[in-house]
Amino acid sequence: EYIFGGSGTASATWSGLSNDTVYSWYAKSDDGLSIVQSATWSFTTNYAPDVPINPTPSDGAIDINYSPTLSVDVFDNDGDDLTVSFYNASDDSLIDSELVIGGNGTAYVLWSGLLPGNIHSWYTIAYDGLNIGQSATWSFTTNYAPDAPTNPTPNDGATDISDDPTLSVDVFDFxxxxxxxxxxxxSDDSLIDSELVLGGSGTASIIWTGLLSDTPYSWYAISDDGLSAIQSATWSFTTAIWIANHLPEVTNPIPSNGATDIGDD
Structure with missing residues (x-):
């Protein structure tokens, strides 16, 4: 670069350098009669951030809730603050970002509103203002909601049911x-009783006590796996007509009570 008037600042752009590299340089000043060389100076180009690691949820995780917290560990060798951005890998849309001060730590964001039983993929980018480090792409599967309870006992519409019936349903969770x-x-959405079913498949049963005779009743069941609660259809039955249980009565004895002169046959 030319400097007019014998005084000023000369500048040049040195392009195509590599990250994390030490470069040395010097300058020469030439007035047409003499050439004078400067000292030799050096600088180190920016360290790019490491790629984010240690994802939560872990890659391939299942049974994840519908608003999970995503997190990754990040590191920048020269201590730059890092903007860590989380992306939906299905369409590269931004989920959210967090700043990690000092270039070393864990970044967290919330990914809300996911659907049950779906595979979701994501990745992150750490940016120090000059360079980026992009993670691998990870995935997880959200929790499958339970099936609605089925196979009611008593059957829907059943009659002549006892006034202390056992209610039961079949349940399944994928x-x-x-x-x-x-x-x-x-009739009033009041809880009758509950039972746990282990292992994701089985029959739940409880006893509904204190019902009236010759009366219609309606009921339903809800299966809850801790993340989703699924309600069955509503079923009904009618209790039996209650007849008082009297001891049998014996009358009109023959021979009559106190009779005399009775034959021996």
Whole structure:
């Protein structure tokens, strides 16, 4: 670069350098008669951030809730503050970002509103203002909601049912969660009783006591795996007509009471 008037600042752009590299340089000043060389100076180009690691949820995780916290560990060798951005890998849309001060730590964001039983993929980018480090792409599967309870006992519309009936339903959960199965009186949505079903599949049963005779009752069940609660259809039955249980009565004895002169045959 030319400097006019014998005084000023000369500048040049040195392009195409590599990250994390030491470079040395010097300058020469030439007035047409003499050439004078400067000292030799050096500088180190920016260290790019490490790629984010240690994802939460872990890659391939299952049974994840519908608003999970995503997190990664990040590191920058020269201590730059890092903007860590989390992306939905299905469409590269930004989920959210967090700043990690000092270039070393864990970044967290919340990914809300996910659907049950779906595979979700994501990745992160750490940016120090000059360079980026992009993570691998990871995935997880959200919790599968339980199936609605089925196969009611008593059958829907059943009659002549006892006034202390056993209610039961079959339940199923695809990802084998423990289910709390609650039975409700449909007339006022009051809880009758609950039972746990382990292993994601089975029959839940409870006893509904104190019912009146010759009376219709409606009920339903809800299966809850801790993340999703699924309600059954509403079923009904009618209790039996109650008849008082009297001891048998014996009357009109023959021979009559106190009779005399009775034959021996």
């Amino acid at each position: 990802d084998v969660d423990i289910m709390n199965v609650s039975f409700y009186d449909a």
